[in-house]
Amino acid sequence: MFTRLLPVILTLTGALLMMTGPVRAEQNTAFHLAANSELENTERNARDKSDTTLTPEDQKETKKDIKITAKIRQAVVRDKSLSVDAQNAKIITRNGVVTLRGPVANEAESLKLQEVAKKMRGVVQVNNQLENKAP
Structure with missing residues (x-):
């Protein structure tokens, strides 16, 4: 059953990506911060x-x-x-x-x-x- 659905799922996924465009990791702040702990201090005030x-x-x-x-x-x-x-x-x-x-x-x-x-x-x-x- 799954093997018959796989081409449909891949087609739908491709169509969604084409409609929304690729999502880069840099656009996802939560992912970016979790991946790079040095950037967790970006919310600190300039004086800090x-x-x-x-x-x-x-x-x-x-x-x-x-x-x-x-x-x-x-x-x-x-x-x-x-x-x-x-x-x-x-x-x-x-x-x-x-x-x-x-x-x-x-x-x-x-x-x-x-x-x-x-x-x-x-x-x-x-x-x-x-x-x-x-x-």
Whole structure:
């Protein structure tokens, strides 16, 4: 049965390819990224390419730093007055120094996140690198 269907399947496949054109791997981003792990960082911001700013991958986590980050994240997510961007801000803790990165709606949100981080036990310093979408 299959041998009789094979020519039909091949004909239909060829017709579909002729109608849609060939699909190159470069056009399929998911395939391309999976095939080439060096390109997984294409979404990084331009400023991150120099490796001079912290990213969550740079967090040399100690148990204390993990607890600090978790407590800050919990407090930020619980605060429903914050925008989704603010609730998803990057929180990076290294030796008690907290770095906040990412977009927030305005200066008030930036300051609010900074204050939340400062109030956490174990925080030595807060480096606020949040970006305000509105002036």
